[in-house]
Amino acid sequence: MSWGSFSEFFAMGGYGLYVWGSYGVALLLMVGEPLLARHRFRKALSQVGQSVEQDY
Amino acid sequence: MSRSIRLFTFAAPSRFYWLTGKLLPWLWATAALFAVAGLYMGFFVAPTDATQGDAYRIIFIHVPAAWMSMVLYLAMAGWAVFGWAANARLASMVARALAPTGAMFTFLALWTGALWGKPTWGAWWVWDARLTSELILLFLYLGYMALVESIDDVRRADHAGALLALIGAINVPVIYFSVRWWNTLHQGATISMTAAPKMAATMLNAMLLMTIAFWAYSFAVVFLRTRAIVLERERQAQWVLDIGLRAKGG
Numbered sequence: 001m002s003w004g005s006f007s008e009f010f011a012m013g014g015y016g017l018y019v020w021g022s023y024g025v026a027l028l029l030m031v032g033e034p035l036l037a038r039h040r041f042r043k044a045l046s047q048v049g050q051s052v053e054q055d056y
Numbered sequence: 057m058s059r060s061i062r063l064f065t066f067a068a069p070s071r072f073y074w075l076t077g078k079l080l081p082w083l084w085a086t087a088a089l090f091a092v093a094g095l096y097m098g099f100f101v102a103p104t105d106a107t108q109g110d111a112y113r114i115i116f117i118h119v120p121a122a123w124m125s126m127v128l129y130l131a132m133a134g135w136a137v138f139g140w141a142a143n144a145r146l147a148s149m150v151a152r153a154l155a156p157t158g159a160m161f162t163f164l165a166l167w168t169g170a171l172w173g174k175p176t177w178g179a180w181w182v183w184d185a186r187l188t189s190e191l192i193l194l195f196l197y198l199g200y201m202a203l204v205e206s207i208d209d210v211r212r213a214d215h216a217g218a219l220l221a222l223i224g225a226i227n228v229p230v231i232y233f234s235v236r237w238w239n240t241l242h243q244g245a246t247i248s249m250t251a252a253p254k255m256a257a258t259m260l261n262a263m264l265l266m267t268i269a270f271w272a273y274s275f276a277v278v279f280l281r282t283r284a285i286v287l288e289r290e291r292q293a294q295w296v297l298d299i300g301l302r303a304k305g306g
Contacts, residue, residue: 002100002103002104003100009099012110012111012113013104013109013110013111014109014110015109015110015111015175017171018111018114018171018172018174018175019110019111019113019114019171021171022114022117022118022167022168022171022172023117025164025167025168026117026121026164026168029160029163029164030160030273033156033157033160033277034276034277034280037277037280037281037284038280040281040284041280041281041283041284041287043284044284044285044287044288045287045299045300045303046303047287047288047291048287048291048296048297048299048300048303049300049303050300051291051297051300052297052300052301
């Protein structure tokens with residue numbers, strides 16, 4: 001392992017801003033997108049349920 | 057004959073809906089597992105690069121994201137055109153579901169590229185062939201999404217989208233070969249089928265693990281979005297009404 005301490009890991013050899021700026025945005029997008037898709041799916045499912053109520 | 061029937065079984069939205077419902081948890085698990093393995097390898101096993109220091113660790117998301125941005129575009133264009141030519145509804149729905157994920161990875165490739173370019177080239181952005189063609193890819197995704205959402209007639213929107221996606225597909229080989237065709241600041245292909253890898257094995261393995269994670273992620277989120285689109289579009293179909301009844305506990 002190449003890191004002596006947590007602060008060394010966080011600093012990324014002086015490139016912390018660039019490395020964590022990349023990974024942070026990647027995490028945000030790749031958590032956010034599935035949540036949005038799940039929201040759309042649940043909304044569609046509940047609308048199917050509503051149309052059933054109207055029909056029967 | 058029986059074989060062709062089996063092949064097209066999952067082209068029925070109802071079958072697709074059922075199958076992807078079963079697959080989704082496994083795809084999410086695969087994505088999470090490989091991402092954890094890839095990040096561990098990328099941050100704790102792969103050594104610091106001799107010339108770029110630790111800034112190079114951006115590669116573990118930058119290259120897989122850039123690959124996915126191109127692969128997903130070709131998949132989107134392929135399904136859109138197939139849905140148009142074969143009048144296959146599900147294919148058109150899959151094409152629409154692919155677009156936001158492709159756009160997200162394109163943005164991520166540009167974003168991580170900017171954050172990598174600053175410390176290594178001294179610039180967030182340059183109007184270089186690779187970067188410019190990747191930016192055009194982002195506009196193609198956004199244009200496709202805007203176009204299909206702006207036309208009310210769903211099938212006509214699908215067809216218009218297919219035409220746009222098909223024409224835009226020319227851009228993908230341009231992105232891929234841009235580093236060879238033009239003199240660019242961007243480095244050449246990371247992985248070559250004909251040459252030995254230029255990077256350390258641990259670096260390469262971390263990148264490949266992340267690539268598998270991104271593939272599984274893409275399948276999962278695209279399937280989830282396709283399921284939503286299927287429910288939105290097939291609201292009148294009996295099997296969708298049955299799902300509604302079951303959801304009501306009726």
